[in-house]
Amino acid sequence: MRMRFLGGAGEVGRSAFVIEDEKNILLDCGLKVENIAEYPLEIGKVDACILSHAHLDHSGYLPTIYRDASPPTFTTQPTMELVGLLIEDAMKIAKRRHDKPIYSRADFNEMLSKYVPCEYGLENEFDDYTITMRDAGHILGSAVSSIEKARSGRTLAYTGDFKLWEQTLQKGADPVKCDILVMEATYGSGDHPDRDNLVKGFIEDIKSVVDNGGTALVPVFAVGRSQEVLAILEEHGLADRTYLDGMARAATEIALAHKRFLKNGRLLAEGVNKASVVEMQHARRNAVKGGKIILTTSGMLTGGPVLNYITQLNRNSKIFLTGFQVEGTNGHKLLQGKPLIIDGKKFSVKNEVGFYDLSAHAGKTELKEYARLCSPEEIVLVHGSTENIAAAADSLSAEGFKVHTPKVGDTIDFEF
Numbered sequence: 001m002r003m004r005f006l007g008g009a010g011e012v013g014r015s016a017f018v019i020e021d022e023k024n025i026l027l028d029c030g031l032k033v034e035n036i037a038e039y040p041l042e043i044g045k046v047d048a049c050i051l052s053h054a055h056l057d058h059s060g061y062l063p064t065i066y067r068d069a070s071p072p073t074f075t076t077q078p079t080m081e082l083v084g085l086l087i088e089d090a091m092k093i094a095k096r097r098h099d100k101p102i103y104s105r106a107d108f109n110e111m112l113s114k115y116v117p118c119e120y121g122l123e124n125e126f127d128d129y130t131i132t133m134r135d136a137g138h139i140l141g142s143a144v145s146s147i148e149k150a151r152s153g154r155t156l157a158y159t160g161d162f163k164l165w166e167q168t169l170q171k172g173a174d175p176v177k178c179d180i181l182v183m184e185a186t187y188g189s190g191d192h193p194d195r196d197n198l199v200k201g202f203i204e205d206i207k208s209v210v211d212n213g214g215t216a217l218v219p220v221f222a223v224g225r226s227q228e229v230l231a232i233l234e235e236h237g238l239a240d241r242t243y244l245d246g247m248a249r250a251a252t253e254i255a256l257a258h259k260r261f262l263k264n265g266r267l268l269a270e271g272v273n274k275a276s277v278v279e280m281q282h283a284r285r286n287a288v289k290g291g292k293i294i295l296t297t298s299g300m301l302t303g304g305p306v307l308n309y310i311t312q313l314n315r316n317s318k319i320f321l322t323g324f325q326v327e328g329t330n331g332h333k334l335l336q337g338k339p340l341i342i343d344g345k346k347f348s349v350k351n352e353v354g355f356y357d358l359s360a361h362a363g364k365t366e367l368k369e370y371a372r373l374c375s376p377e378e379i380v381l382v383h384g385s386t387e388n389i390a391a392a393a394d395s396l397s398a399e400g401f402k403v404h405t406p407k408v409g410d411t412i413d414f415e416f
């Protein structure tokens with residue numbers, strides 16, 4: 001079997017890997033979205049796709065496969081619904097910017113019609129292979145996929161983005177015994193701060209801002225982080241002071257329809273009941289008057305209602321960043337104390353800015369622990385900067401694993 005790395009190897013974004021065996025199986029098909037769009041290398045013939053989760057760096061290029069082919073895509077139901085939401089939005093943005101479309105609505109509809117819904121832990125047959133998805137602990141519906149080949153009895157597992165340790169809404173990732181483990185290493189060089197302490201500080205800081213008449217503005221990714229933060233706020237009695245705006249609303253509705261995929265769906269449902277959902281412009285004005293928490297998109301301040309709110313904050317307000325900020329984005333500029341670009345104009349933020357690492361990715365220790373639990377012969381590290389991949393490779397080699405660190409365009413041959 002030969003594996004080809006078409007994107008997302010030695011980098012984060014445009015994840016796409018092909019297993020070339022008796023059949024060609026595509027693992028994820030994403031794009032880079034933050035600044036200028038970047039796509040995977042030429043994909044070639046595909047017999048089946050496996051989609052790990054909904055984020056566009058894993059799913060955003062998948063509809064292009066359906067231009068002139070019609071393979072099944074194995075994924076979970078919430079993932080397919082969230083992909084629908086994200087791709088609809090991406091198509092709207094592309095149209096507004098007059099970008100040349102990379103796929104048509106017909107391609108996208110064809111993709112939706114060919115998907116095979118997978119339940120965690122249940123086997124799905126495809127040709128000589130058995131495909132099983134398990135909880136990856138990253139976001140709603142995210143999955144670690146294993147592909148077992150009947151003839152050889154060998155198994156390859158692909159983590160997608162994953163987190164071994166529990167979050168407020170997500171259970172931790174389930175391990176899978178395998179021979180080859182393709183694993184993300186976004187945070188290969190370090191561990192995240194202790195989650196309980198981090199959440200405690202986050203809540204204390206939010207309380208002190210809203211009690212002083214400020215607005216706690218929390219920019220969030222629509223899918224995943226917005227639901228996690230709302231659940232944290234509900235757990236600490238703050239959901240009734242929270243406004244939910246932008247695509248975060250729609251993503252939260254999908255989450256509520258699939259509570260069985262969450263550890264603590266009831267907490268989210270209670271949070272949604274207490275929070276105010278912003279649908280009209282006048283509600284936005286109320287939300288930003290002070291004393292409230294606003295959860296809104298986009299997480300890196302590249303667009304969405306957050307850009308409107310940020311220009312209207314009173315001086316007691318604070319911005320709470322909760323996720324990784326890619327270089328070149330407004331969120332990254334904000335962390336650097338540089339002016340943002342809003343509607344083509346510079347805007348200097350006078351408010352305090354805090355960073356809270358509520359990451360949904362495995363840190364260094366989790367990568368090691370997960371590898372031990374899966375006990376593969378070989379590990380392939382993807383989805384990380386070269387520095388993070390190198391650090392993870394060092395620590396896993398020291399454990400006795402044979403580790404590969406491919407770059408985009410590389411191929412590796414495996415016994416399968």
Ligand SMILES: [Zn+2]
Nearest residue numbers: 053055138161
């Ligand atoms: Zn992700």
Ligand SMILES: [Zn+2]
Nearest residue numbers: 055057058161
């Ligand atoms: Zn990712």
